[in-house]
Amino acid sequence: MTASCGPRKARPCSPASPFSFRCFVGILMLLLHILSVLDACDEPPRFQGMKPQDELKPSYSPGDTVQYECRPGYQSLSPGSNISTVCWKNNTWSPLQESCKKKSCLNLGDPTNGIVNYVNGSIEFGSQAHYVCNDGYYLIGSAILYCQASDDSMDWSDRPPKCEKIICKPPGKILNGKYTNNHKEIFEYNEVVTYSCDSSNGPDEYSLVGNNMLVCIGNDKWSSEPPECKVVKCEYPVLQDGEIVSGFGTKFYYKAKVIFKCKEGFTLIGSNTVFCNANSTWEPQIPKCVKGSKPISPTVSPGSSHPGHPRPTDESVPEDNKRLGVGPIIGIVVGVFAVLGGIVGACVYKCLSKNKSAYLTDESHREVNRISPREEEMKERFAFIKKKENRD
Numbered sequence: 383m384t385a386s387c388g389p390r391k392a393r394p395c396s397p398a399s400p401f402s403f404r405c406f407v408g409i410l411m412l413l414l415h416i417l418s419v420l421d422a423c424d425e426p427p428r429f430q431g432m433k434p435q436d437e438l439k440p441s442y443s444p445g446d447t448v449q450y451e452c453r454p455g456y457q458s459l460s461p462g463s464n465i466s467t468v469c470w471k472n473n474t475w476s477p478l479q480e481s482c483k484k485k486s487c488l489n490l491g492d493p494t495n496g497i498v499n500y501v502n503g504s505i506e507f508g509s510q511a512h513y514v515c516n517d518g519y520y521l522i523g524s525a526i527l528y529c530q531a532s533d534d535s536m537d538w539s540d541r542p543p544k545c546e547k548i549i550c551k552p553p554g555k556i557l558n559g560k561y562t563n564n565h566k567e568i569f570e571y572n573e574v575v576t577y578s579c580d581s582s583n584g585p586d587e588y589s590l591v592g593n594n595m596l597v598c599i600g601n602d603k604w605s606s607e608p609p610e611c612k613v614v615k616c617e618y619p620v621l622q623d624g625e626i627v628s629g630f631g632t633k634f635y636y637k638a639k640v641i642f643k644c645k646e647g648f649t650l651i652g653s654n655t656v657f658c659n660a661n662s663t664w665e666p667q668i669p670k671c672v673k674g675s676k677p678i679s680p681t682v683s684p685g686s687s688h689p690g691h692p693r694p695t696d697e698s699v700p701e702d703n704k705r706l707g708v709g710p711i712i713g714i715v716v717g718v719f720a721v722l723g724g725i726v727g728a729c730v731y732k733c734l735s736k737n738k739s740a741y742l743t744d745e746s747h748r749e750v751n752r753i754s755p756r757e758e759e760m761k762e763r764f765a766f767i768k769k770k771e772n773r774d
Contacts, residue, residue, distance in 0.1 A: 426467055427475060432451060432456065493545050497514055517571075527539050551567075551569075558582075561608075619656065
């Protein structure tokens with residue numbers, strides 16, 4: 383076979399593909415959209431008391447108008463007037479001012495035996511009304527009301543509360559005791575009842591444990607729980623190698639107070655004052671007398687009705703601290719540091735003086751051996767002449 387050497391024909395130009403045409407159209411539409419966005423207003427202005435009537439659009443063209451209406455809880459300053467703004471050709475909105483104001487609720491009067499306070503001093507939409515009752519009265523209902531919108535009208539969030547007089551039911555009865563005015567069914571605010579114990583039929587009397595006076599402080603609320611009437615009796619306090627100096631007796635009932643001291647040659651360990659508490663035990667524990675050491679006179683605790691809080695005594699201080707106070711120790715430490723400081727200062731001074739002497743001696747030696755420039759020049763000439771003579 384032989385190959386044909388004839389010239390090849392060029393392929394005819396094909397028209398643009400549909401895909402390329404669609405791309406061109408898409409790009410053109412995108413450019414037109416960008417131009418339309420650039421030639422548009424931003425979203426319309428916002429206001430506290432009014433809003434657009436229709437949903438907002440992504441963009442607005444020149445000539446577009448946005449109508450406004452008052453928000454719930456607001457009313458128009460000029461009823462029946464048109465509230466709108468227009469998108470101008472320069473892509474700005476025509477001026478528009480706030481045209482709605484807050485509505486108001488009905489004025490609330492002070493309740494009987496109480497007052498109402500408006501937080502911001504007004505009864506407009508969003509305001510609060512706080513109720514407070516007079517002394518001796520308590521509030522029934524909501525203490526805070528809110529002015530809010532209800533459909534097209536305004537109303538408070540709840541009904542106004544009332545102030546009722548504070549009263550208490552009778553306090554609790556106690557075993558082996560009673561309280562004053564126990565025949566009453568109602569006690570008024572701040573009224574007081576006093577409890578007392580009955581006489582005991584046994585060998586020991588009753589003690590009243592707790593508050594004997596209760597006060598009506600709130601609606602059916604007393605100042606504390608009722609007390610108890612019971613036999614509280616502590617054993618006879620015995621202090622070995624010691625004795626009682628105050629609080630003598632044969633029976634020791636609730637809150638009985640006893641003060642101890644040790645015999646000569648003994649030291650008191652613990653509190654010298656104890657009390658008989660509600661559990662028929664001594665509080666704090668009865669102290670001890672320890673033989674030896676210098677006896678310390680007992681320190682009477684302050685006259686407190688609450689036992690168990692004795693003041694610290696010298697028994698807790700070690701013997702070494704008693705013999706040697708803090709002052710002498712501080713003096714010794716200061717003296718040692720002063721001596722060491724003197725020694726260090728003397729050594730430093732001696733070293734500095736030695737270095738200074740060596741420095742001055744070296745400088746003097748340099749001054750003595752120093753040759754002036756004139757003498758140096760004469761010396762060089764003399765050496766040159768002598769050398770020349772030797773060559774000759």
